[in-house]
Amino acid sequence: MTDKDRKGEGKAAAGDDFEPVIVGFFCNWCTASAADLAGTSRMQYPPNVRPIRVMCTGSVDTSFVLRALLEGADGVMVGGCHPGDCHYVTGNYRARRRLTGVIKILEALALDPERFRFEWISASEGAKFVKVVTEFTEDIKRMGPSPLKGL
């Protein structure tokens, strides 16, 4: 069985056993550290989010988010520093402005914009990281598999 088959199996049907694939882009200075803190504190959360550490949410290209969704990810999450706290001064503001445009594109693609989430999570907010990831996973489960899956 190839990896692709294996995944397809798990993800084909909606319902209780549907485990969404979520790609997370986490800022190195805050959200990625919050994830480390959650881990170190042994806080438990669903393993659906696949993390990609980026230097700044300002480096998250619109195409990263779209690529993930077009390839069948059920949700995409971006986590950055709180307003005013960006390690690179203004990267998070720029990211928010740029990624707000993603929502319009998702609407045009008839994808629920709720499949994309942008959150401010500081390095000390391990608990918030867990809460956001848990809620987002549950929300996506409720929405069911992405209609773009398998296209």
Place this chain on the structure above:
Amino acid sequence: METIPYFPGCTCKADALPFEVSAKAVMRELDIEMREWERWTCCGTVYSMTTDDLIHQLGPARNLIRVQEEGSDRVVTICSMCYSTLKLSAMMFDADEEKLQKLNDFLYDEVDYEGGIRVMHILELLRDDVGFEAVKERVVRPLEGLRVAPYYGCTLVRPTEAGIDDREEPRVMHDLLEALGAEVVDSPFKVECCGSYETVDRPEMVAEKCHRILSDAIKRGADLVVTSCPLCEFNLDDRQDVISSIAPRFPGIPVLYFTSLMAIAFDLPEEEWGLESATVDPLPVLQEKVLAPKDEGGG
């Protein structure tokens, strides 16, 4: 003439009716019609601080809906207590969408309240819209030589976020009285508590508080005290008989609404002065200082 929805509240239709009479008259002179709408209800009297006590907000909310129906985005009150209750309620619904939703769900027989109504006290309207310069221009009988101590009480300036002025050193009545030509007596007790509703159960306690407030104004040379709140007026004025029983040498001092002094300074007909609510007669001092013909006026 500009019209603005006016919320009277209970007291201004009963004991404090003269306040309303003088307020409406002076605003008319300043080209503003305070128009009372038909179905106003109780303001709620005391703003409920309990967060889950939304039922207490129905009174103010219904009034805000009425203002919305009047097609206005603001409403003016003259009673400080009504001002505070309506203001805090309006602020709460503007800040909390969930509560607004809950309210609208509950008040299914009303149109939805959309928020965004600005609740104003008449002093705010005078300061920010009319301007004290315009008030000064309208004065025909300046209150020269009359020494007036303004008393602000609590709800006009507290809590800070709903106050119309600095909570410790308010200026608005000071500036208004100066525009009328009066000499302002500044008392440190201008924002001290008058005893409020305790007047019902513990008149002696209220008298004690009012005694301190009034004595200080007298000591600093005030001829009279003005206020903007019917409850303050009641405590400071009507409770002077209790003060006399606990402090026999207390000389007494008249307490008026600030609008009465405006009406006098504007030289409006006597029936619009609104002095009827005063228990301690203000006429002697007004006669002596203001109403008697001035020497240089050719009299």
Place this chain on the structure above:
Amino acid sequence: MPRIGVFVCHCGLNIAATVDIAKVIDRVSQHPAVAHAEDYIFMCSDPGQLLVQGKIQELGLDGLVMANCSPTLHERTFRNAAALVGLNPYLVEIANIREAVSWPHMKEPERATEKAIEIILATVEKVRQNTELHTIKVPVTHSVMIIGGGVAGIQAALDCADAGLEVHLVERTSSIGGMMASLSETFPTLDCPQCILTPKMTQAGKHPNIRIHAYSEIEEVSGFVGNFQAKVRHKATYIDWSKCTGCGVCMTVCPTKKIPSEYNHGMANRTAAYIPFPQAVPNRAVIDDKNCLWLLKGKCGICAKKCPAEAIHYEDNTEIEELEIGAIIVATGMEVLPVEHFGEYGLGKIPDVVTGIQFERLLAPSGPTAGKVQRPSDGTEPKEIAFLQCIGSRDPANYKPYCSKVCCMYTGKQAMLYKHAVHDGQAFVFYIDIRSDGKGYEEFIQRAMEEEKVLYIRGKVSKVFEDEGKIVVWGTDTLTGKWIELRVDMVVLATAAVASSGVNELASKLRITTDEHGWLKEAHLKLQPVETLTAGIYLAGAAQFVKDISDTVAQASGAAAKAIALLSKDHLERVPIIACVDQDLCVGCGYCETFCAYGAIAVDPVTGKAEVNEGLCEGCGGCAAHCPSGAATLTNYGKKQVFDMITTFTNGQVVQ
């Protein structure tokens, strides 16, 4: 085909108890780019590192994925280990399977194992496309600019200058000395600033390596760590300082005498031509153009006639000087909350209600009353004084939530000095808690209470007002639960400390940040309290948060040590993960310029293509995401690399 080695750490049982290591090795080995996969109980241990190094050499691996804990812990360990055996350290990447997998998913071992495998494979996709990078070397300028000439700035300047660095000490008033120069005596040893600060001021003034830019402000700062360019504005003094001898004749003849003295915090007046205080360094006069009659109305001119040095000429002599700077220390200090607050305490309305710093001037032998305690209103000696602590501090609803830290100590000191000056006087101190947590501090407060008989009342004051020449203080005594009314002659308010005015503007010029209250933000509250997040800029003293003199001086020396260490070499080394621009793809639109917060990327006017300044780029990657033509990329974070990581997560594996 690349030859990637994957090394999976058990971390004892931390990873191995949840993640099925054997399954991971099995699956990862199937990836065509993986030449070798191996596990070990503690990969970070010496034998673990030796194992990795051995495999690199034995199998000729050209990339490593280390599957273990968070990169913040051992990325550097494994990169160094690889470098030692000749593998470029930037070809080593961490796959975090502990903090991100085994620990938060303890109850779901199967899914955790799947997640670990995918993270490792995604990292394989990234590392196989990494390029070799080399540390960037940047030359440095061996000079330090210190902003603020209070005790923090002076201490930092002396330390840096003694280490051989060239120091530019920039002070916005006409003399260094800062807040400390205005104090009467200092707790807990009661030395006067004339005894302990003035020598340091003189030393700074005479040091061959220190140049004091008094009456100057920062206009602009550009550049980067080791190579800043600063424009300093020397404000108009209207007096030629090369001729001025500081004789003070201009002060004695100047007819405009009613200007509240900044040095005396309004407790005395000064003239329009003035030297702020006798011990000023530099000892030079300036003319205050907001008050000088000649400058305002063209009348007077007496100082020019009387000046024996002929130093006065009423022309705007503003000058902007450009400086080359290697490191910057910000020591802008603190102020107290402005007087327009505190209506409830009568401040600004009742002349005998003063702030703590104003009372310092009334106690100081160098002050307007020559150390005699007198009421500002009528000059009489106050027989009873109430000191109110926490005015505006620890009051989140109205003013500042924080504790202003120095007030407990200086209030105790002031009460004590008052008792020394007025033997039959009574001092009352209203306090919430006494915070005396320094060396000798608690003993000092105990002395005030027990030996000097200062009466401490635990409780807050609600109102202060004037009544028949006395000041009435209403408060509570929370120990007895009683309401208190005191009638005193003077009230001293320990008002909240706040950051210096203008610090927000300065911070944005320096590209550093302030917190919600305007205090400058350190890189890490506990572990990097002296650094800012901008490399090469350090903090000293109360600019970061309220500090007493001991802490200020300690931090100033700390900041100086950081600057000295930074500038101890001829070159700085920087992490080479920065942006780069594909010159063939760049169309020169300049969109990247608008994004970059550091001015590190700009379109070259000659070539018409964007170019990255290696010294300035901090490596955030924002320009790459912003670039419409895809020309800008962040080294080793290329678009294709991220795409392949995404594909690993969505499809299990990248189809080659």
